[in-house]
Amino acid sequence: MxxxxxxxxxxxxxxxxxxxxxxxxxxxxxxxxxxxxxxxxxxxxxxxxxxxxxxxxxxxxxxxxxxxxxxxxxxxxxxxKGEANGISAPLGFWADRAWFPAGIPLIFSVVGDTIGEAFKKDREAMSGAPFDTDRMKQAVPLMREQFRAHTGFVEEQLAAHGDFLTGKPTVLDAQAYMNIWFLTSFVPQVAEPLLKEFTRVNAWAARMKAIGYGKxxxxxxxxxxxxxxxxxxxxxxxxxxxxxxxxxxxxxxxxxxxxxxxxxxxxxxxxxxxxxxxxxxxxxxxxxxxxxxxxxxxxxxxx
Ligand SMILES: N[C@@H](CCC(=O)N[C@@H](CS)C(=O)NCC(=O)O)C(=O)O
Missing domain, CATH: 3.40.30.110 (Glutaredoxin)
Structure with missing residues (x-):
């Protein structure tokens, strides 16, 4: 190959x-x-x-x-068999289209004023919507609530299954972890207070990080x-x-x-x-x- x-x-x-x-x-x-x-x-x-x-x-x-x-x-x-393509695959839609959008205002309300005009124009052209950091700032309380609730689903699943979402690391962990990684890497000052209550998620995120990227x-x-x-x-x-x-x-x-x-x-x-x-x-x-x-x-x- x-x-x-x-x-x-x-x-x-x-x-x-x-x-x-x-x-x-x-x-x-x-x-x-x-x-x-x-x-x-x-x-x-x-x-x-x-x-x-x-x-x-x-x-x-x-x-x-x-x-x-x-x-x-x-x-x-x-x-x-069955771990990657069963319910883990469609749960990617949850991670990508329900949870991920809540992270965008949490991140860009903080870093949005420091990123270049070219990036904003590019994302406006791609999404067909204005890249409006003031609106993102207004959305923060609502989105914080959403992000917290989605993180809570992961916390509950970990409580039932242990170290990973189905007991051992699979696609499902990678789908969900993307959102935690996004918030914690870009705005640790926002992530830390918001995610503090989720002790299992924090321990799981450390395990995910340790898995790394392969050679x-x-x-x-x-x-x-x-x-x-x-x-x-x-x-x-x-x-x-x-x-x-x-x-x-x-x-x-x-x-x-x-x-x-x-x-x-x-x-x-x-x-x-x-x-x-x-x-x-x-x-x-x-x-x-x-x-x-x-x-x-x-x-x-x-x-
Ligand atoms: N549904 C796509 C979404 C991919 C996506 O939105 N990627 C972002 C980067 S994380 C992107 O392409 N942004 C625009 C760009 O990089 O030009 C997937 O799952 O791969």
């Missing part, structure tokens, strides 16, 4: 999830650091327009979104593009017999996230299944690549 090339930046919480899984499974990987804002001239040729982080590359196969990356890592490095070595962005260009995708054509909208291999489609950063990615369908859609596309810098997306949380539209 070609090596795992992970496109990320170290301050990215969605990447932290995946880095933790690399650590839990003892996986070696190559680290390609991408910019935190557009333009991303060494990522877009690979993804065809998907600009979010993280992205995992294995040869000429490109996996977008942490949800699908975790699924693919599990497929290639399987752990005990990783830096790779230049240009080298990652060259790897794609020199490789051939290993994805086989696959039609889903239960495909709900009649999509078939060979059909031209556009794929896009349903939440923010809704840039459509155009390609020709190669394979589709319950949890994945893969499209073929070409770019002079990378040759022919196959880009993979999850189904849940993404739209696939005939072109």
């Amino acid at each position: 070609s090596e795992i090339i992970f496109h990320h930046y170290w301050t990215s919480p969605f990447s932290e999830k995946v880095r933790n899984i690399f650590g839990m499974k003892g996986i070696s990987w190559r680290s390609v650091e991408q910019p935190t804002i557009m333009p991303k001239p060494h990522l877009i040729p690979l993804t065809g327009g998907y600009r979010k982080i993280p992205v995992m590359q294995i040869g000429a196969d490109i996996y977008c979104d942490s949800q699908l990356i975790l699924r693919e890592v599990e497929r290639r490095f399987p752990g005990p 990783h070595e830096k790779m230049a962005r240009e080298e990652a593009l060259a790897v794609a260009k020199g490789a051939t995708s290993t994805t086989r054509e696959q039609a889903d017999p239960n495909e709900p909208n009649g999509l078939k291999p060979g059909q031209k489609v556009n794929v896009m996230p349903d939440d923010y950063g809704k840039d459509p990615i155009a390609g020709v369908l190669v394979a589709s299944s319950l949890h994945e859609v893969a499209i073929r596309r070409e770019h002079p810098e990378v040759g022919e690549v196959v880009v993979h997306f999850p189904r849940a949380g993404f739209w696939v539209l005939p072109a």
Whole structure:
């Protein structure tokens, strides 16, 4: 198997999830650091327009979104049956879409005035909403309450199961820990008083931190593009017999996230299944690549 090339930046919480899984499974990987804002001239040729982080590359196969990356890592490095893809996978939606948004105002109400205009403009363009630090400051009491309640779910689960959310470290721990990591790394002065009451969460967070990220070595962005260009995708054509909208291999489609950063990615369908859609596309810098997306949380539209 070609090596795992992970496109990320170290301050990215969605990447932290995946880095933790690399650590839990003892996986070696190559680290390609991408910019935190557009333009991303060494990522877009690979993804065809998907600009979010993280992205995992294995040869000429490109996996977008942490949800699908975790699924693919599990497929290639399987752990005990059922732990990664059962209820742990959809609980990622809880961690990403219910809990994570509560952390944003808690962090940016504090650091928002010190970050550059370019970052604010970039996030406004991506979300289609103003990056308004005054509104974030107003939202802090409500969001503090939300963040606390979600942390409380984790505390209760740890009380029932011990050191990790299901007893031993799994994807579920990584999904949830992302939020604690985000708050404690960016605004420890906010995190400390808010999380003080959660003694089990604090002890668990220390255990998660100790798991680390697995062995990783830096790779230049240009080298990652060259790897794609020199490789051939290993994805086989696959039609889903239960495909709900009649999509078939060979059909031209556009794929896009349903939440923010809704840039459509155009390609020709190669394979589709319950949890994945893969499209073929070409770019002079990378040759022919196959880009993979999850189904849940993404739209696939005939072109
Ligand atoms: N659903 C995506 C969300 C990824 C996401 O929002 N990542 C943030 C960084 S943590 C991002 O891409 N921000 C915009 C950027 O970096 O350009 C996933 O699970 O991977």
